Amino acid sequence: MKESNDIAIKVDHVYKSFNIYYDRANTLKERMLFWARNKRREKREILKDINLEIKKGETVALIGVNGSGKSTLLKLMTQIIFPNQGTIETKGKLTSLLELGAGFHPDFSGRENIYFNSSIFGLTKKEIDKRLDQIIEFSELQDFIDNPVSTYSSGMYMRLAFSVAINVDAEILLIDEILSVGDQHFQEKCFAKMRELKAQGKTMVFVTHSMESVRNLCDRAVWLYDGQVRMDGNTDEVVNEYLRVTT
Amino acid sequence: MNIFKKIYNYRELLKTNVKKEIRGRYKNSILGIMWSFLNPLLQLAVYSIIFGALLAGGDKTYHIYICVALIPWTYFTTAITQSAFTVIGNADIIKKVYFPREILPISVVTSGAVNFVISTIIILAFVIFSGIGLSWYLVFYPFILLIQFILLLGISFIVSSVTVYFRDLEHIIGVILMAAFYATPIVYKLEQLPANLQIIMQLNPMTHLINAYRDIFYYHQMPNMQILCILLALSILLTVIGYFIFKKLQKGFAEEL
Numbered sequence A: 001m002k003e004s005n006d007i008a009i010k011v012d013h014v015y016k017s018f019n020i021y022y023d024r025a026n027t028l029k030e031r032m033l034f035w036a037r038n039k040r041r042e043k044r045e046i047l048k049d050i051n052l053e054i055k056k057g058e059t060v061a062l063i064g065v066n067g068s069g070k071s072t073l074l075k076l077m078t079q080i081i082f083p084n085q086g087t088i089e090t091k092g093k094l095t096s097l098l099e100l101g102a103g104f105h106p107d108f109s110g111r112e113n114i115y116f117n118s119s120i121f122g123l124t125k126k127e128i129d130k131r132l133d134q135i136i137e138f139s140e141l142q143d144f145i146d147n148p149v150s151t152y153s154s155g156m157y158m159r160l161a162f163s164v165a166i167n168v169d170a171e172i173l174l175i176d177e178i179l180s181v182g183d184q185h186f187q188e189k190c191f192a193k194m195r196e197l198k199a200q201g202k203t204m205v206f207v208t209h210s211m212e213s214v215r216n217l218c219d220r221a222v223w224l225y226d227g228q229v230r231m232d233g234n235t236d237e238v239v240n241e242y243l244r245v246t247t
Numbered sequence B: 001m002n003i004f005k006k007i008y009n010y011r012e013l014l015k016t017n018v019k020k021e022i023r024g025r026y027k028n029s030i031l032g033i034m035w036s037f038l039n040p041l042l043q044l045a046v047y048s049i050i051f052g053a054l055l056a057g058g059d060k061t062y063h064i065y066i067c068v069a070l071i072p073w074t075y076f077t078t079a080i081t082q083s084a085f086t087v088i089g090n091a092d093i094i095k096k097v098y099f100p101r102e103i104l105p106i107s108v109v110t111s112g113a114v115n116f117v118i119s120t121i122i123i124l125a126f127v128i129f130s131g132i133g134l135s136w137y138l139v140f141y142p143f144i145l146l147i148q149f150i151l152l153l154g155i156s157f158i159v160s161s162v163t164v165y166f167r168d169l170e171h172i173i174g175v176i177l178m179a180a181f182y183a184t185p186i187v188y189k190l191e192q193l194p195a196n197l198q199i200i201m202q203l204n205p206m207t208h209l210i211n212a213y214r215d216i217f218y219y220h221q222m223p224n225m226q227i228l229c230i231l232l233a234l235s236i237l238l239t240v241i242g243y244f245i246f247k248k249l250q251k252g253f254a255e256e257l
C-alpha cells in the first residue's frame, strides 16, 4: 500500500491489438452488400504483455524503431484508446503532447487556441487568463499569435502546443516525437524546461530518437521492440545496447 | 459520483463547446441569429395555414396552440439530430487528445436548452399580444424544461455513442422523428383521436411534456404533476442507462472513427 503511493503510472500486463479493415463497411447497406468482403479483417497485435511501473518524479525515455508501439503505448496512458487486456492506472493530472495540431482548431487564432487547448486540458478561463502572457512568451510567437494557426509551420504549432502543455500544471507529462520539428534553439529551450520540470518532481515519459537528449535528461530508458519491452533500466545501459543492436 | 466532478473540472470546455454550437449554427449566414427566430416562425406559419384549415375548427388561437408545442418540439428534434453527429464531427480531437467524451452529448443538449429558452420569447410574445396573457403557472417552466433536458440527455448519450458503430442510426432517427411529429399532439388535440390511439400516445414522453407546456402557457392550468414526476423518474433512469452505454462504447471511439 505504501509503495503504491509513489507510482505515477502503472501498466499491468497490457495487450493491445488493432483491427485492420481492408474495406470498411459502416452502414447497413454496405454491410449487406459487401457481407463477404467484411470478413477481410485482420487483428494485429501491437503491444504484447507490457508491464511498467513509473515512479512519481521519474523521467523516462521510450525508445525503439518506427512501428514498435511507442505512440500506441502513450495513447493508452492518455486514455485515448484502451487496452484489450490488462490495466493502466495513472495518478495525478496528466497532459500529453502526442500529435502535431492535436487539440487545435485550425480556424482559430493562436491566442484563441491557447484558450481552446487549455480548456481541453481542464483549465478554466480565469486560470488561462493568468497564464496567457507566460505561454505566449515561452512560445516566442508574439508576432503571430493573432493569426489563424492554419498558417503556422509545424515548428510553430509545436511551440504553441509545448508552451500550453507545460503551463497547465500537470503532474504527468507525456510527449511523443513531436519536439523534433522544432529548431535547434527551441528544442534546447524545451529540454531546459523539461529539466526544470523534472527538478519540480513532475513525471515525464517521452519518445525521441535523439539519444543525446535521452542521456542528458532521463534516469531511465525503456526500449520497445515489436510491441514488447526489450530492455528497461539505466539510461546508459539501455541506450548503449540499443545503439549496438540497431546500428 | 466521479462523473460530476469530472464534468465540473472540465466546465470551461463545456462552456466553449456550448458557445461554439450556438454561435456556429448561424455564423456564416447573413441573417445570423435572426434565423433562430425566423425558422420556427416560418414553420409555424406553414403549419398554421395547412393544419389550421384542416383541424382548427374555427379556433382563433390555433396558431398559438401549435406555437406552444412547436418550440419545445424543435428543441427535442434538433438535440437528437445533432447528437447523432457530435461524436463523428469531433473525430479529430477524439483521436488525438483526452477529454471526458461525455462533454459532447452534454454540450448538444445544453446548447439546445439555451436556444429553447431564447425561443420561448416567441411563445411569450404570442400569448401576450393575442390577449391570452400570462399566468403564475409559468413558475413550472423550469421544472418542465428540466425533465425535457434529462430525457434528452439520456437519448443523446445513447444516440451519440451508438451512431459511431452503426452509422445508419442517423437516417433511422430522421424517419423516427418525422413519424414522432404526428405521434405527438402538436398540430391536433389528443381528444380528436380514437380512444385506443389516445392510450398509445400516452406512452410517448413528449405528449406529456407538450401537454405540460400547453397547460402553463396556453390553458393557464396546473400541469399534471403526478405524470411529470413519473416522467422525471423515468428520464433519470434513462439517463443512467444511457450514461453506462456511452461509457462502455466511448472506449472504442478513437479506433472506430
Ligand SMILES: Nc1ncnc2c1ncn2[C@@H]1O[C@H](COP(=O)(O)OP(=O)(O)O)[C@@H](O)[C@H]1O
Pocket: A018, A019, A020, A046, A064, A065, A066, A067, A068, A069, A070, A071, A072, A073, B255
Ligand atoms: N489505429 C491503428 N490501426 C491499425 N494499426 C495501427 C493503428 N495505430 C497504430 N497501428 C500500428 O501499430 C504499430 C505501432 O505503431 P506506433 O505505436 O505508432 O509505433 P511507433 O510510435 O513506435 O512508431 C504500427 O505497426 C502501426 O501500423
Ligand SMILES: [Mg+2]
Pocket: A070, A071, A072, A176, A177
Ligand atoms: Mg510514433
